[in-house]
Amino acid sequence: MIVQKYGGSSVATAEKIRGVAERIRQRVDGGEKLVVVVSAMGKTTNSLIALAEQVSPEPSPRELDMLLATGEQVTSALLAMALCDMGIPALSYNAFQLGLTTTGSFNNARIMDLNLSRLRMQLERRSVLVVTGFQGITPEGDVTTLGRGGSDTSAVAIAAKCGCPCEIYSDVPGVFTCDPNRVPGARKLDYITYDEMLELSSLGAKVLHSRAVEIAKKYSVDLYCGSTFSDERGTCVVNSLPEWLEQPVVSGVTADSNQMRVNISRLPRSMEALSALFTGLAEQGVNVDMISTVNENGHSHLTFTVVDATEKAVLRTVRDVLAPWEGWTVSEDRNVVKVSAVGVGMKSAPGVAARFISALSRKGIAVLGTTTSEIKISALVAREDGDMALRALVEEFGLGE
Numbered sequence: 001m002i003v004q005k006y007g008g009s010s011v012a013t014a015e016k017i018r019g020v021a022e023r024i025r026q027r028v029d030g031g032e033k034l035v036v037v038v039s040a041m042g043k044t045t046n047s048l049i050a051l052a053e054q055v056s057p058e059p060s061p062r063e064l065d066m067l068l069a070t071g072e073q074v075t076s077a078l079l080a081m082a083l084c085d086m087g088i089p090a091l092s093y094n095a096f097q098l099g100l101t102t103t104g105s106f107n108n109a110r111i112m113d114l115n116l117s118r119l120r121m122q123l124e125r126r127s128v129l130v131v132t133g134f135q136g137i138t139p140e141g142d143v144t145t146l147g148r149g150g151s152d153t154s155a156v157a158i159a160a161k162c163g164c165p166c167e168i169y170s171d172v173p174g175v176f177t178c179d180p181n182r183v184p185g186a187r188k189l190d191y192i193t194y195d196e197m198l199e200l201s202s203l204g205a206k207v208l209h210s211r212a213v214e215i216a217k218k219y220s221v222d223l224y225c226g227s228t229f230s231d232e233r234g235t236c237v238v239n240s241l242p243e244w245l246e247q248p249v250v251s252g253v254t255a256d257s258n259q260m261r262v263n264i265s266r267l268p269r270s271m272e273a274l275s276a277l278f279t280g281l282a283e284q285g286v287n288v289d290m291i292s293t294v295n296e297n298g299h300s301h302l303t304f305t306v307v308d309a310t311e312k313a314v315l316r317t318v319r320d321v322l323a324p325w326e327g328w329t330v331s332e333d334r335n336v337v338k339v340s341a342v343g344v345g346m347k348s349a350p351g352v353a354a355r356f357i358s359a360l361s362r363k364g365i366a367v368l369g370t371t372t373s374e375i376k377i378s379a380l381v382a383r384e385d386g387d388m389a390l391r392a393l394v395e396e397f398g399l400g401e
Helices: 014-029 044-055 061-085 117-123 150-162 194-202 210-218 271-283 311-321 344-348 352-362 383-396
Strands: 002-006 034-038 091-093 100-102 111-114 128-132 135-137 143-145 166-170 191-193 223-227 235-238 252-256 259-268 287-296 299-307 329-333 336-342 369-373 376-382
Touching (some): 014 034, 034 061, 061 091, 061 128, 117 128, 135 150, 150 166, 150 210, 252 383, 311 329, 336 383, 352 376, 352 383
Parallel strands (some): 002 034, 002 166, 100 135, 191 235
Antiparallel strands (some): 100 111, 223 235, 252 336, 259 329, 336 376
16 A cells, blocks of 8 residues: 655646546556545645635635635545546545544644544555545534645655555655755755755755654655656655765755844843743744844844744734833844755764855855754845855755766
């Protein structure tokens, strides 16, 4: 048994859906049983969001999930039709029918459990089930979605529960050292570790949803990323690299443009003010990333970055929380991007940070902030310097072809 997932670009048209059905038919002819998880066709999710915003400037999160969940249901039904037309008696299932329960966090729910009884019963009778990705239901029966890229998470969760491998197919033939659309010549990796893939996904790489990688690591799911449109060898995501493969210091670099830098000047040097501010942001679900403070003449100048947050929500929270204090000002800057280098080899290789900063410096790129972990280094740079920074890091760490 195999779980496969096909992304939106793989099922963007009726012709492509029939192409996916043909790939599945070849696997069935080889004696395999498949659970196929699908995304919405092409840019359907974006179109549905745009449609919702025409009706309501701030759509109800619950109703937005009801709307967005329809995209995957269309794809799953069409793919099941195509398979049946080829003589493969497939069935399509949505999250409600499969019993995929989630938390009640609309637009960004987390999977709680999965009832496999119906899935197993049907797989005894047929070779293929087509399942809607990206969606779930709460214990109360409300429809939820798992966040952008959530179909990856659906597929890996099913594979983890079934104890079988998972294959993720898209329009790229695997995981690259850098986005080849931004840095031509970036090299495709045959293997990458869960830890490296998790860091890259959380730092802006679009190949895999970060929560999918978390689940794969936790339950040791064999994970493979390949192309829907070719038979070129893809990338295996593994717990540790094969012994025969030399461990690179840096395995990949990536950039995240979904960043906003917030600057607060003349904030009182008060731990109470800082504590209240970051508590307030956390309560609003705002993910704070890089933080730096400079103390001067009895005041603090605070800078931090936020991810996946709306400008209005962040600034409103800052103003509401800091209202008891006087004299401070706040400004925001979205003209920034976070570039990162990731590699488990950093654990045993000194001087990686020096090489990282030096590579940017040689190109005249100003570093606006930094953050590190055991296997990653990130720097905030001006948006216009993002691609140049990626190219500099690919060259410095030998990540090109």
